[in-house]
Amino acid sequence: MPEYKQFPLADTAEGLTEAEILGWRVKPGDEVQVNQIVVEIETAKAAVELPIPWAGVVTELLVEPGQTVEVGTPILTVDVDPHGAEAPAPAANGSAPAPRQAAEEEMKPLVGYGSKNVVAKRRPRKAATPEPAPVEAAAVEAAPAQAVNGAAAPPRGGYVPLAKPPVRKLAKELGVDLHTLSGSAEGGVITREDVRRAAQPSAPAPVTAGERERRVPIKGVRKATAQAMVTSAFTAPHVTEFLTVDVTPMMELREKLKKSPAFAGVKLTPLAFAAKAVCLAVRRTPDVNAVWDGSAGTAGEIVYKDYVHLGIAAATPRGLVVPKIRDADGMSLVELAGALDELTTTARDGKTPPEAMRGGTFTITNVGVFGVDTGTPIINPGESAILAVGAIRDMPWVVDGELAVRKVMQLSLSFDHRVIDGQQGSQFLADVGALLADPAVAITY
Known part of the structure; x- marks a missing residue:
């Protein structure tokens, strides 16, 4: 059985x-x-x-x-x-x-x-009710219908309408009483077409030029992102600072490393250099990797993290997600480059597991991938700072008193002014800029 x-x-x-x-x-x-x-x-x-x-x-x-x-x-x-x-x-x-x-x-x-x-x-039936022809057992189960539409209405005269949960939901939306219908499917099961015929909807009015609109329900990733950004914007006092950097030495080093056996098969991007620079700069300004906890103690606490779970904002067909690279501060440049490639590919395919998007300490958003120079990013809840990395462009730049064409990038740092003072935020941004302008500076950290 x-x-x-x-x-x-x-x-x-x-x-x-x-x-x-x-x-x-x-x-x-x-x-x-x-x-x-x-x-x-x-x-x-x-x-x-x-x-x-x-x-x-x-x-x-x-x-x-x-x-x-x-x-x-x-x-x-x-x-x-x-x-x-x-x-x-x-x-x-x-x-x-x-x-x-x-x-x-x-x-x-x-x-x-x-x-x-x-x-x-199964839904119990009264003995006096004539048994309909056999149907799929699942078609007459009560639990799914109650889970979707609430408690089921009591049978009228012993008659229990046979309809699947989606059909019951449609009937509720259209205001159709299933007890008044006779199902057209085998065994007397009520179908969607039966419900729609009973509802007798009027023909839709023709669409005019002023009605060329469409509405999309707010749900899933979009809903969660909106709630998080509103909470952050109206909870943490944001300050944003900007810095323009000549990254020509970084780009030259990138080309050199791409030919190295250690980087064979590795997608080495400017974002990987920015990630490494952030992890190094955090050592000198740990405040940017801390978080405000107003619920702790009598007056709240600032929680300092001795690790960097680096969030990377990624645009996907379902909306913005921010997966994390765990313990990024312990990774080499080649390891960071590999982790970034895997992270972004997984995110764009919509396969990032939920646990990979929790527990971040600092975030980078790469607006440069869209050809954008800079922006004023909103801090992710649970963190205190976010760095926006802009597009790299050929621009005129003064080098040793002479005008030259250089590779130039703009950076912007938004931070929570409850945790990070202006001096600390400026120091961190300057350190990141110095590391990108001259990667050799890294040996001094």
Whole structure:
């Protein structure tokens, strides 16, 4: 006999409350194995692929792509005993046996995830109600519908409408009472088309020139970024300073190192030099790597970090994300270059895991990749400073009293004035500039 289990949306990151279903990797009828990827979701931090902890046959997808659901909501039904014994035959008096309840077994947490206990149950039917033709067991389960739409309405006259959760949700949105419909699908199951016909929507008005607009819901990475930036801008008193630097020696060193065997196969970018310069400059001005904690003690505390978890702001199709390079201060230039290449590739592919975007101490945003000279970046929450690295351009520059064409870059540093005084912020920015203008200065740090 089939044994149905419902797979709930797992908590893939600390504090996750909801996520959007991006796409399914399986469909009803597919066989799945333990730890097989079945769905891709988008949290407030990144896109995440979820594996399933059971083997079996998929019977129903309970949530459609594009829908946002809360953690713990059932999203998939699996028959974990598809080849089990058949149901017992009807009794001699002709009465059908009561439907078997799905196993009330606690779902074992996925590795690294926490999940709520979810039990799949069939909706009880009154004995007086004529049995409809057999349908998929998952189509008449109550738990998914209640998870999406709240508590189910009590049956009227013993009749329970047969409809999948997305159809119930559509009916609620259109104001259609499912009890008034007769399903057109096999077994009397109500479809989306049945609901839409009952709603009888009027034909849409023609679009005029003044209506050429589109609205996109604010969710996922965009929603999280907006909330974080507003909180930071109105919590930390921002100060931004600017510095223009002749980085010709750095670019010459870059070309020389690219020919070195140690850098073979390594994508050595100006951003890697900036990352190394930040890690070295932090040693002389540790305040830029500290953070204000107003909730600690009586008057708050400044927390100094003896490590650099370097955040790199990366633009992705889903919005801005800031993955971290852990313990960047302990890396060589070649190691930083490799870590940056891997980090940016993963971010642009939307594969950055949520844990890789937590716990940063300092951030670099490379606006130069877009051909922009400079900007006034907003500090990431939980940090005290952020450096914007601008485009490198050929510009006139005075060298030893003579005008020459040089490689020039602009830097801008935004910092939290509660933690970092003007002298400290200026010293740090000047140190970063000096290291980029003449990398040989690094031996003095």
